Amino acid sequence: QSALTQPRSVSGSPGQSVTISCTGTNSDVGTYNYVSWYQQHPGKGPKLIIYDVSKRPSGVPDRFSGSKSGNTASLTISGLQAEDEADYYCCSSAGNFYVFGTGTNVTVL
Amino acid sequence: EVQLVESGGGLVQPGGSLRLSCAASGFTLSNYWIHWARQAPGKGLAWVSRINYGGTYVSYADSVNGRFTISRDNAKNTVFLQMSNLRAEDTAVYYCTTLDSFVGYWGQGALVTVSS
Numbered sequence: 001q002s003a004l005t006q007p008r009s010v011s012g013s014p015g016q017s018v019t020i021s022c023t024g025t026n027s028d029v030g031t032y033n034y035v036s037w038y039q040q041h042p043g044k045g046p047k048l049i050i051y052d053v054s055k056r057p058s059g060v061p062d063r064f065s066g067s068k069s070g071n072t073a074s075l076t077i078s079g080l081q082a083e084d085e086a087d088y089y090c091c092s093s094a095g096n097f098y099v100f101g102t103g104t105n106v107t108v109l
Numbered sequence: 110e111v112q113l114v115e116s117g118g119g120l121v122q123p124g125g126s127l128r129l130s131c132a133a134s135g136f137t138l139s140n141y142w143i144h145w146a147r148q149a150p151g152k153g154l155a156w157v158s159r160i161n162y163g164g165t166y167v168s169y170a171d172s173v174n175g176r177f178t179i180s181r182d183n184a185k186n187t188v189f190l191q192m193s194n195l196r197a198e199d200t201a202v203y204y205c206t207t208l209d210s211f212v213g214y215w216g217q218g219a220l221v222t223v224s225s
Contacts, residue, residue, distance in 0.1 A: 001171050003155075036209035045216070045218055051211055052211075058211075087153075089154050091208070093209075097169070097170060098156040
């Protein structure tokens with residue numbers, strides 16, 4: 001049950017796009033379309049922003065989009081805004097259990 | 110208002126036990142699989158356990174398997190996490206959540222500190 005691999009940090013200027021990768025194996029990301037993404041601001045609880053690889057819950061801006069290719073899932077934030085500065089975690093089903101990613105800190109320059 | 114509220118956290122000695130509760134309000138808990146996730150101080154999220162709608166299927170992370178037990182009482186709209194033989198590395202904020210269900214409900218978290 002190894003954590004999914006994410007870059008430690010990414011950054012971008014307001015209005016730019018950033019993409020966060022989430023690399024797993026063919027036992028989790030590569031097999032299951034149950035990849036989700038969470039945003040966490042400092043001192044706050046996580047917030048679901050993408051589920052089932054690419055679906056957005058009600059109320060989540062369409063600036064957030066998700067995709068998957070092989071064993072790697074990706075989260076793209078388009079039109080980066082100051083409030084997007086936070087930690088982001090991916091999560092995938094692995095059959096009998098789930099596994100989170102290592103987390104990525106997004107900085108808005 | 111939709112809420113998940115964890116309770117039961119606190120300070121416990123290594124080898125001790127603690128039971129966390131997760132009470133739902135504003136929605137019917139029995140309509141969802143419920144997960145527990147945790148976050149050690151300054152660290153990332155880690156999945157702990159899950160339980161299906163009726164409580165007939167459960168699963169655990171290897172790190173807690175055999176020490177933690179998840180259960181639910183749908184009549185009370187509550188899910189529980191019984192934690193035994195606690196270790197220092199179990200120190201974390203514990204969240205109950207619908208995780209990857211489209212509703213995305215998370216509790217505020219309960220701090221569990223394992224220390225002598």
